[in-house]
Amino acid sequence: MGTATSNSSKNTFRKWIYSDAVVGHVFAAPFIFGFVVFSLVPILMSFYYSFTDFSLGNKQVIFIGLENFKSLFGDEVLSKSLLKTLQYVLLSVPLKLAFALLVAFILVKPSKMVSIYRSLYYLPSLIGGSVAVALVWKQLFARKGLFNSxxxxxxxxxxxxxxxxxxxxxxxxxMSAWQFGSSMIIFAAGLKEIPVSYYEAAEVDGAKGWQKFFRITLPCLSPIVLYNLVMQTISAFMTFTQAFIITGGGPNNATMLYALNVYNQAFKYNKMGYACAMSWFMLVVMSIITFLIFKTSKFWVFSEADQS
Amino acid sequence: MKKKTVSLMMAAMLAVSMLAGCGSDAAPAGAQATTPEAPAKEETAAPAETVTEAPAETPAADAAAEEITLRMAWWGSQDRHDKTIAAIELYESLNPNVHFEYEYYSFDDYFTELNTLVASDEVWDVFQLGGNFPTYIDKIHPLNEFIDSGIVDTSKFSDTNLKTTQTTDGQQLGLTNGINTYGIAYDPALFEEAGAALPTDTWTWADYQAAADLITEKLGIFGSSTFLSSDFIAGCSTYIGQQGSLGQYGFFNLDLTGMGFDDPEMLTPFIQMRADMIKKGSYPDAGASAEVTNIENDFLVTGEAAMTWVAVNQFPTIYDVCQEQGRTLALATVPKVTPDGNAGVVLQSSQMLCVSEDSEHKEAAAAFISWFENDVDANNILRAERGIPANEDVRAALSTQATPGQQIMYAYVDKVSKMDTPEKVNVLSPDGQAEVQDHYLNYIQQVVSGEITASDAAQKTYADAEALFK
Structure with missing residues (x-):
């Protein structure tokens, strides 16, 4: 009797746990937990705080409506940091992608050493975000650093x-361009997908190397360029470590990247509410830019599906 | 069984603190946790006399049986970290039931960490605060009740010294770590080599600028090293206080509710001087300043500058370092506006140790602070690195074995104490001063690049500071 009930309950449990919907959620649970606790809740809290004058120092939370957003527009440091961040993004992302594509192009040639080279070139990206490398960079460019020597x-x-x-x-x-590794790996994967027959056909027609690159490689790779462009643009907007460690935002806020400015407002000047408002403002700016990239993509991203 | 639970809990805490250490890249110091085995061993192995000695050292000995873990943090230089850890270890050996988890940071990182702890109601049991304590006043547990019950001994503290860490309504927020003031540390040999006039007690900012420019011209080094963020103290707090009659002006007013002067133009000459010096190369620009992270790698110490601004408790440290290089530093008063004008500097508390409102062991924390400030053995380890001890006995004991650098510091503090100072001065900083300070330093950069004039910079600084009180 006892075993019968336990068997049947065991069976229903098994049935339940093995159903696709449940097993999927169980496997996703660690991510869901992490996302809710460490991303979703803080995101919602920061949205609320952006309408308050919350300060870590004295913990007061007074609802002040749109005050924070209004003062965004009179903030000289903010407008400067926004411009500097745009300059940083506009220069660093294309440079990084061009470099990544170049190295990927070289490394896709079949050779025994390719996997070693690829690991080597990926190394800066692995360690690149760290404080240690930023400190090295600071020394390299210092007044009496290596480059000046x-x-x-x-x-x-x-x-x-x-x-x-x-x-x-x-x-x-x-420093950002030097960390081209992750884009390079994606480019390399994309390059391998391009059918060799295209190149062979082009060679038969007498195409030169650069013609092959611009007529075959780039168009076939353009969806991957789009992906890398969007990802790198977003991550460039969020750059923090370099500015914090190397220059501290100076001189005269010339390297006050947006993320560093948010950090200063939140933790140094004790204006957490204002910092939250700044972050949401940045979300809008980044959304617009990403949207624009996607909108323009139909003019330059080549999709084989459209051709057929 | 109980012991097992305790050591399990401590092991868990160790793991958690290690995780916390991994999580924050910016924190230079890992949280230190006592090993799980240590307490059990000490308890059984401690000789009887240590146990009987303990009550004499700390009035909190009634709680001797209870295992207490105190969290403590401070900011400072490597020298301070080493000395403080040694003092903590001494206290742990005297009080086997008290264990410490200590953390140490640079100044900026300390306050970043403190801010996050304030937000999560987890401020360290014992923590260090300076003149910016008004921001954190809700988190400070006043010591008055412990002074009344005798746990905190203030019998050797003069009233003036106690007052440095009191609120106006008599709440004793902490005990001062030492008496401190500002000065200019300089290398006389470099002055002589360049043929510059040595600083005197009546030297002015014009003399300072002339000497720095001459040194740069002749020796190709910075005449004056960067004052870092203390350039705000020099240019705003000190420079304003030096003008007018004694005590007439201050940057902020006495009760910290508004500005202490009306005319922003009073700031202009200093900003102009600073910008001129940066242009001339006799004072480091922002890029060079960013290379200096603490007093131990200041350009004066590395030999790339002839003088620098110091809080005098820093002087013995850099004196010793330079002595090893075969250089002998000296300490001069802060330059004045006019030779017969106000000094503009006063004796003040360097920092204090406070008990946190979040602490579960407030009494034990207070007992430790009392020991830290009053015990001669402890202070023989600490060696006045945080400033000249406020306890008379400690001061007497230390002065008999002062190093040459410390003797200069003692003589200097003596000199400043004999200067005419206003009856009341405000050395506190309001919430938000950090932003005013950063903007002020940026305005100077803008004057250097010709974006704005020194007068604009003064107006803007005044407006920024005034906005703190709106």
Whole structure:
């Protein structure tokens, strides 16, 4: 009797747990838990806080309506940091993608060493976001750093990278371009998908190397370029470590990337509510830019499905 | 059984604190947790005399049986970290039932961490605060009840010293870690090499600028090292206080409810001087300043500058470092606006140790603070690195074995204490000062690049500061 009921309940449990809907959710549970606790709840809280004058220091939460959003528009540092971030994105993303494509193009050639090279070139991306590399970068471009020592050796005058408002952002852009690894891997995968027969046909017709690249490789790769462009644009907008460690936003806010500005407002100036409003404003800006990229994509992204 | 649970819990805490350490890239220091085995071992192995000695050291000995873990944090240089950890270890050996989990940071990281802890109601049991304490006043548990019950001993503290860490209504927020003031540390040899006039007690900002420019011209180094964020203290707090009659002006007013002066133009000459020096190369620009992260790699210490701004408790540390390089530093008063004008600097509390409102062991935390400030052995380890001890006995004990660097510091503080100072001064900073300070430093950059004039920069700084009180 007892075993019979336990057997039947066991069976219903089994049935339940093995149904597609349940097993899927069970496997997704760790992600769902992590997403809700560490992303969704903080996102909703930050939305609420953006309408308050919440401050970590004294913990007051007073509802102030749209005050934070209004003051966004009179904030000199904010407009400067927005412009600097746009400059950073506009320069670093194309540079990074061009570099990634170039290296992927070279590394897709069949050779025994390819997998080693690919790992080597991926290395900067693995360690690139870390504080340690940012510190190394700071030393390289310092007044008495490696680059200035070399410049002096070959008779050039030293460049004050981080002291000059116009120059300070370029070492950060270079550092971002140097971390091309993840885009490179995706490009390499895309390059392998392009049928060899296209190239053979082009060669028969007498196409030169660069013609093959621009007429075959780029169009066939354009969906992947779009993917990389969107991903890298979003991550470039969120760049924080470089600016925080290397320049601290200076000189005169010339490297005050948006994420660093948000951090300063939230943790240094104790204006968490305002920082939340800034983040939501950034979400709008980034959405518009991503939307524009997708809108323009139909003019330059080649899809084989459309042709048939 | 009970012991097992305790060690299990401590192991869990160790794991959690390690996780926390991994999570934050910005925190330079890992949280230190006592190993799970240590307490059990000490309990059984501790010789009887240690146990009997403990009550003499701490009045909290009634709780001797109870295992207490105190969380403590501070900011400072490596020298301070080493000394404080040694003092904590001494306290742990005297009080086997008290264990510490300590964390240490640079100044900026400390307050970032503190802000997040305030938000989650988990402020360290014992924590360090400076003149910006008004922001955190809700989290400070006043010591008055412990002073009344005798757990905190203030008998060797003068009233003036106690007042440095009191609110106007008499709440004792903490005990001061030491008396401190500002000065200019300099290398006389570099001055002489360049033929610049050595600082005197009546030197002015014009003298300072002239000496710095000359040194840069002759030696090709910075005349003056970066004051970092203290350039705000120099240019705003000090420079304003130096003008007018004694105590007439301050950057903020005495009760911290508004500005302490009316005419923004009073700031202009200092900003102009700073911008001129940066243009000339006698003061580091923003890029070079960013290379200095603490007093131990200041350009004066590395030999790339002839003088720098110090809180005098920092002086013995850099004196010793430079001594090893074969250089001897000296300490001068802060330059004035006019030779016979106000000094603009006062003796103040360097920082204090406070008990947190979130603490579950407030009494034990208070007992530790009392020991930290009053015990001669502890202070023989700490060696006045946080400022000159407020306890008379400790001060007397330390002065007999002061290093040359410390002797200079003691003599200097003595000199400042004899200067004419206003009866009341405000050395506190209101919530939000960090932003005013950052903007002020940026305005100077803008003056350098010609974007705005020094007068604009003064107006903007004044407006920013005034906005704090709206």
């Amino acid at each position: 070399i410049a002096k050796e070959i008779g050039l005058s030293a460049i004050n990278w981080f002291g000059d408002e116009k120059l300070a952002i370029y070492p950060l852009i270079l």
